[in-house]
Amino acid sequence: MKVSRIRMLRGPNLWSRHTALEAIVDCDPSERAIDQLPTFEVKLRERFPQLGFMRFSGKTEIVSLAHVIEHAALDLQAQAGCPVTFSRTIQTSDVGVYQVVVEYTEEAVGRMAFDFALALIQAARDEAPFDLATALSELASLYEEVRLGPSTGSIVDAAIAHHIPYRRMTEGSMVQFGWGSKQKRIQAAETSDTSAIAESIAQDKELTKNLLHAAGVSVPHGEVVTSADEAWRAAQAIGGPIVLKPKDGNQGKGVVANIRSEEQVRAGFEVTQAYGRQTIVERYLPGQDYRLLVVGNQLVAAARREPAQVIGDGVHTIEQLVALENKNPLRGDGHATALTKIRLDAIAISTLAAVNLDIAYIPKMGERILLRNNANLSTGGTATDVTEDVHPDVAASAVAAAQMIGLDIAGVDILCEAIYKPLEAQGGGIVEVNAAPGLRMHLQPSYGKGRPVGEHIINMMFPDGDNGRIPTVAVTGTNGKTTTVRLIAHLIHETGLRIGMTTTDGVYIEGRRIDTGDCSGPKSARNVLMHPDVDAAVLETARGGILREGLGFDRCDVAVVTNIGEGDHLGMNFIHSVDDLVTVKRVIVQNVSATGVAVLNAMDPLVVKMRESCPGDITFFSHDPTHPVIVAHRAQNKRVVFFDGTDIVAAKGTEEIHRIPVKRIPMTNQGLLPFQIDNAMASVGAVWALGLPWSAVSSGLATFDASANSAPGRFNLFEYRGATVVADYGHNPDAMRALVDGIQAMQPKRSHVVISGAGDRRDDDIRALTKILGNAFDHVILYQDQCQRGREDGEVLKLLQEGLVGTTKAKHVQEIRGEFLAIDTALEQLEPGDVCLILIDQVEEALAYLASKVKA
DSSP states (O other): EEEEEEEEEESSSOSSOEEHHHHHHHHOOOGSSGGGSHHHHOOOOOOOOOOOSOOTTTOOOOHHHHHHHHHOOOHHHHHTTOOOEEEEEOSSSTTTTTEEEOOOSSHHHHHHHHHHHHHHHHHHHHHHOOHHHHHHHHHHHHHHHSSHHHHHHHHHHHHHHTTEEEEESSSSSSEEOGGGGEEEEEEEETTTSSSSHHHHHHOOOOHHHHHHHHOOOOOOOOEEEEHHHHHHHHHEEEEEOOOEEEEEEOOTTTTTEEEHHHHHHHHHHHHHHHHOOOOOEEOOOEEEEEEEEETTTTTEEEEEOOSSSSEEEESSSHHHHHHHHHTTTESSSSSSSEEOOOOHHHHHHHHHHTTTOOOTTTOOOTTTTESSOOOOOOGGOOEEEEEOOOOOOHHHHHHHHHHHHSSSSSEEEEEEEETTTTTTTTOOOEEEEEEEEOOHHHHSBBBOOOOOOHHHHHHHSTTTTTTOOOOOOEEOSSSSHHHHHHHHHHHHHHTTOOEEEEEETTEEEETTTEEEEEOOOHHHHHHHHHOOTOOOOEOOHHHHHHHOOOOOOOOOOEEEEOOTTTTTSSTTTTBBSHHHHHHTTTHHOOOOOOEEEEEETTTTTHHHHGGGOOEEEEEESSSOOTTTHHHHHHHHHHHHEEEEESSEEEEEEEEEEEEEEEGGGGGTTTTTOEEEEEHHHHHHHHHHHHOOOOHHHHHHHHHHHTTTTTSTSSSSEEETTTEEEEOOOOHHHHHHHHHHHHHHTOSSSSSSEEEEOOOOSOHHHHHHHHHHHHOOEEEEEEEEOOOOTTOOHHHHHHHHHHTTTOSOOOEEEEEEESHHHHHHHHHHHHTTOOOEEEEEESSSHHHHHHHHHSBB
């Protein structure tokens, strides 16, 4: 058994909407049915008893080792606590080669589980041991390490419930919600709207207290000191119990509370010094410790916190009781669990010493031993929900405190006897205001019900039902994708929106190219959707990116499929037929939003069939207004776009909504280029779905520039010595037929074509190009391009020559080595009235070379 390739599908893909690992697994004949491996399954289940069923009732599928990998990788993740349910194994057209697909929620965990699955199978085959406990422990540990913490996770879950797209930006807790100009970002409970100045103020506890006092909020009296002598003098001036805490501390670190004596003050001061040079000495407020969570301008949750403590049983020491309590599965390190482990550190020992105890003391049955005077969950405390008990005046004070500091999300710490009474009447007060507060005490309190604080944060960030999405159009097909993308982008831009666009020749933001090369994959799409200056996105979505990584978005508003025809790039990546190609291309249709639209070519039966996969509505376009698909769709009062011989017509049912004469669309060359009319119709259908005003559509079609500068390699026209030169990047049989129709409509005196072939196509596909062209052009120049893509020298030229055998029109055929020499040779042969089609390979270089030779 050999694993030849692993891909991580990070977006909706060929198999599902789940993120998934896809592996190519090659099994030798003995591995294609585990029934041929005596006792293998018994040995496998001895090592992994939790492995689920691999045979399903009513199915006769033979279980291979590839299927075993699938089930083992999925079940290992599930046993480690990962929420995964989907997997699949598919026999490819190559005998013994399988595609294994396994869902993951965290990429690193999915890879590790797959590796453990391979090791498990090998152990079963070799009758060697497999340490299941260690494997599950490592998977669970990695999952806890890399997954989002409870605070961030709750906000992400709320966003998902509101259909707001999100993207994790780092391995930590920084997440982007929404797309383009409507995006927001968070890091834990801190948002992109959180003021850095407000955070700085909250960090400075003395400044915070002064501001709150100025706002009329009850706060404890105190001062800042820098020495133990100053601390003792301040304590004496305050009188009564005091609290010492670092001026710039957080999470209760370095806080020493409820102390009186000089010895305690001096010892406490030394503790605070580990967290900063300045220490606050303030009056100790008796009572309970409460954390109030303010989001925007409202109190959304409140919890009573109790310090880390143990309860005596008359048998165990304090140290032993702490160890026992830390075995509680709810307690863990950091913030991944509902509770944090209790620490027997210097502060705990000092707290015990203050009441003349140490860790060796054996508390009596039921005796309560406090290990800290502050009640932060991060130091082992517990929380009880009291949201419904908060007095309105207390809630108003908390909101006023957050707004005085300037925080959109704030954790307000209050000390008072009863949260259901006003603060001043009971001598209580606000002791801290925290930026980026932890949310887990409100999500999963030790006692009481959890509060939907993530929901409140999302509602603040995206009010009034906003989902953070920008208009998003995905375009795929065999031919015409790039021109359609560019035209749709141009039409949307007519409305004043800023456009982000991906194509096979780059990524463009507001007309400026920010990346070059083939950018029709998911990475480029994600980059556009991340850009803050993008109000709408138009994304060319090629099959390669879908196969390699899935889509770069969770769903789109509009999916456009230009055509399938005979397809292209067949024979690669297990895509051997046009039906296989349809399965890939329709992924964008499957991921149209429920309120979105798929714009489909009614003339292509393979495209028409995709309507069955669309969650939203369908708009069909066609050259023939009487086509049965168009007629039936109109009969259902649905939208169609068609060409009636003079105008492009947008209609809904029997009503004609808008007409656009093709002679007012320059890219159609006075209506002589059918394939450009198709591209225009597809674009009209897309922007109609987005609700663009028809005035913008008409003006945009009239002003779209299809020249080499704006649409390189897409039927770019040049004039040379009275002849017309057409440069195009077409490279498949369907493209050739469309180009032939366009050239013939121009009624040339003599026709010329310059062509090479891509070496990574099948032999028959290369031959088909010149078979079409040899029946349409008088002069044919064959050239060998710069990159043969795995072919031997001269092999592509030989295949092109074979395609010309038996053709009827080509009178003169030449072979040239080099693209530019082929261009020069063709130009020298041109006479007035001739038309020359040059099928370029190096798009930018060839266009620049042509521009230097001819008049554009």
